[in-house]
Amino acid sequence: MYDYLIVGSGLYGATFAYMARQQGMKCLVIDRREQAGGNVACRRMEGIDVHLYGPHIFHTGDEQVWRLVTSLVTMNRFTLCTIANYRGRLYNLPFNMHTFHQMWGVVTPDEARRKIEAQRGRYAGITPRNLEEQALQMVGSDIYETLIRGYTEKQWGRPCHELPPFIIRRLPLRFTYDNNYFNDRYQGVPEGGYNRLISRLLEGVECRLECDYLADRHYWDSQAHTIVYTGPIDEYFGYRLGRLEYRSLRFEHEVLPMQSWQGNAIVNYTDRETPFTRIVEHKHFDIHNREVQELQHTVITREYPQAYVPGQEPYYPVNDERNNSLYHRYEELAQAEPHTIFGGRLATYRYMNMDEVMASAIRQFRLITLQET
8 A cells, every 4th residue: 555654753763754755656654652753742732832852952964955945844943052050050062261261260171171181080091991081182071071971870770880981971071261051053943843844754644642552563564565663773673683772751830920941952960969961941932933932931851860661762772882783683584574664763773963864764765675676
């Protein structure tokens, strides 16, 4: 009945469906959640678009992806400038001259470099074996203890010396007074929220919600020539090799009777004692919408990391040596599946930004069509 059955309506599945529809192919998208969009789904609460599963800021240097997104929706000019709260003291993120001035009172890049160099100590010349060593080599002990250690250990549920070093390498380090979190050329949030982007990607595509592919795989497999699977790869194979580890999240949304709660979209709480990692104030993502800004209430979300257990949503893969090794064994099983394509964060067990997810779906679809011709 269909060329493709796409399991999951997040960015990978929606982008793949869009590409297929452009080529005149018939797709059925199913999702076990009650709304489309995966983790970028939003909900209108008291006139404010709330990011249900954590804040999502679209940023990219990929011209092709940016042209696609802006052909479908209008992107605002939101620029992420995160604030860190450490026991009541505020610091700018990512690490830049504002941060160094707040930490040490230095005012020039040369002063900041000398301060960091003095704190690197024995870590300066080593190959970091874990996140702790990578952070100490990168920014020294003061910033590590104040802005990295507590936040990271809450997020991942384990000591920094047990985490791989690549996690911290994603954070920019600048010796300029630039609070823009991302270095990418393009950045913004869809006006009206991400539901508009998902709706445009799925326009003209049949989509059924609250449908669990794995609960009736035989039926769903009979509906299409090819399956595009975006769920957890270990779950697809019935955990036959063992379970991959993930970290999960719990979100606590609250409507407050004030125009603004914290004056910024995201404030990270970097001490170990505060149980949540950050507070998101959603109306700041829509900063150019006067009607939203003049509302005399606001919506905030506290984000609590937690261990993943079956039945919860898996958010972050734990890409340590054991889990990566297990994933590669599942990957070998996936390569032997003749009519199934595995794509997206969960099916490839790796962290990807939104533009990377979309780009990978575009590449995969084009590779398939090239092979078929």
